[in-house]
Amino acid sequence: MGMTMTQKILAAHANLASVTAGQLIEADLDLVLGNDITSPVAIHEIEKMKVDGVFHKDKIALVMDHFVPNKDIKSAEHCKCVREFACRNEITNYFDVGEMGIEHALLPEKGLTVAGDVIIGADSHTCTYGALGAFSTGVGSTDMAAGMATGKAWFKVPSAIKFELVGKPQPYISGKDVILHIIGMIGVDGALYKSMEFTGEGIQYLSMDDRFTIANMAIEAGGKNGIFPVDDLAREYMKQHSNRPFVEYTADEDAVYDEVYTIDLSTLKSTVAFPHLPENTKTIDEVGDIAIDQVVIGSCTNGRLEDLRTAAKILQGKKVKKGLRVIVIPATQQIYLDAMEAGYLRTFIEAGAIVSTPTCGPCLGGYMGILAEGERCVSTTNRNFVGRMGHVNSEIYLASPAVAAASALTGKISGPQDVM
Numbered sequence: 001m002g003m004t005m006t007q008k009i010l011a012a013h014a015n016l017a018s019v020t021a022g023q024l025i026e027a028d029l030d031l032v033l034g035n036d037i038t039s040p041v042a043i044h045e046i047e048k049m050k051v052d053g054v055f056h057k058d059k060i061a062l063v064m065d066h067f068v069p070n071k072d073i074k075s076a077e078h079c080k081c082v083r084e085f086a087c088r089n090e091i092t093n094y095f096d097v098g099e100m101g102i103e104h105a106l107l108p109e110k111g112l113t114v115a116g117d118v119i120i121g122a123d124s125h126t127c128t129y130g131a132l133g134a135f136s137t138g139v140g141s142t143d144m145a146a147g148m149a150t151g152k153a154w155f156k157v158p159s160a161i162k163f164e165l166v167g168k169p170q171p172y173i174s175g176k177d178v179i180l181h182i183i184g185m186i187g188v189d190g191a192l193y194k195s196m197e198f199t200g201e202g203i204q205y206l207s208m209d210d211r212f213t214i215a216n217m218a219i220e221a222g223g224k225n226g227i228f229p230v231d232d233l234a235r236e237y238m239k240q241h242s243n244r245p246f247v248e249y250t251a252d253e254d255a256v257y258d259e260v261y262t263i264d265l266s267t268l269k270s271t272v273a274f275p276h277l278p279e280n281t282k283t284i285d286e287v288g289d290i291a292i293d294q295v296v297i298g299s300c301t302n303g304r305l306e307d308l309r310t311a312a313k314i315l316q317g318k319k320v321k322k323g324l325r326v327i328v329i330p331a332t333q334q335i336y337l338d339a340m341e342a343g344y345l346r347t348f349i350e351a352g353a354i355v356s357t358p359t360c361g362p363c364l365g366g367y368m369g370i371l372a373e374g375e376r377c378v379s380t381t382n383r384n385f386v387g388r389m390g391h392v393n394s395e396i397y398l399a400s401p402a403v404a405a406a407s408a409l410t411g412k413i414s415g416p417q418d419v420m
Helices: 005-013 039-049 073-088 103-109 124-132 141-150 175-186 201-205 208-221 232-241 305-315 333-341 344-351 401-410
Strands: 024-028 031-035 060-063 093-095 118-121 135-138 152-156 160-166 195-199 225-227 259-264 271-273 281-283 294-297 325-328 376-379 395-398
Touching: 005 024, 005 118, 005 135, 005 195, 005 225, 031 039, 031 103, 031 141, 039 073, 039 141, 060 073, 060 103, 073 093, 103 124, 103 208, 103 232, 103 333, 118 124, 118 141, 124 135, 124 208, 124 225, 124 232, 135 225, 141 152, 160 175, 160 201, 175 208, 175 259, 175 271, 175 281, 195 208, 208 225, 208 232, 208 305, 294 305, 294 401, 305 333, 305 344, 305 401, 325 344, 333 344, 376 401
Parallel strands: 031 060, 031 118, 060 093, 118 135, 160 195, 160 259, 195 225, 294 325, 294 376, 376 395
Antiparallel strands: 024 152, 271 281, 271 395
16 A cells, blocks of 8 residues: 555655554654743753753754743743743754744745654644645654653554645636635545645645645644645745755555545636634635725735735735724745845835734734734734634734735725725
């Protein structure tokens, strides 16, 4: 019986010739990730283990991004805990104010994730790195602790769903529209503990930023991970950002999939997820007249340079709707610099938006954009659960940067065709 991409990676890291869906394995880890919220719990657990340091100081990444710069005393104490742990254990990849970024944009940019890796992170959107052909998945803080101590983790080998992508997307149709369409089609538990494997000739029309977005939101369909095959675009990205060798895995022709879906990218429209689940999707022509109070463009899902470029193109020379709050958050310091040099930040500010330092802030209702009762927000983030960005009676509409920027101009949920 053949293996999927994910199964081949897990077999190699478990030193096994083959694995099958449902099999329990112990796999070697290439990277263990934590942030300022999840790492303190893991650190306290690792201290209980009374182990002598960590398994490898170069294979742990600690990224301060959720409440950084610190918003209050508690967040400052969390970061202090992680900072001192990183210092004690000489952790190479510790990122804080000054070299900061949202973790899932920062690590590929820094070359810490490459094809063929097995990566765990105490953050559910760790599945982002599947865009590069890696197996990456979110875990709890106790699993993160065990991974930091031993360099190993237990997995149940997932079965898989194949998504055959064909056709070329229309202008302003991005990876966010692709993944929202898929989640709307299969539901938030449609890929529960399964590998979402994306293949097909349509991939050639998806940028790396598109792929990162799609893999990032695999968890919103319940997926264990999302993964793309390695092509020339992915190879070029890894060679540009990393000096690490990488291993490419392709699925066997006789690999077993629980389901196979064909997605014609040329037929997709701008897609919006209505409250209060990512599966509650409508195409832009089904939205209706919904006034909004705030727009957020950023996050680990859509805070990359291409996202900012799209938003800036739509906002160029225009003004956001009076009374509307528009917050733009570049995902890393490098993206911030690149956007500044390209003139995007000036475009945002002149249009009436604000530009923030890299942070997860508003995505999880932390700070920098909390919603009051009854307020509505169009956001390029990844979740729109009840109370996710503030008051339990607020509403979040998930959308692409193009839709978010267009909505910022009109004051209601709008597509780019409405303003261009």
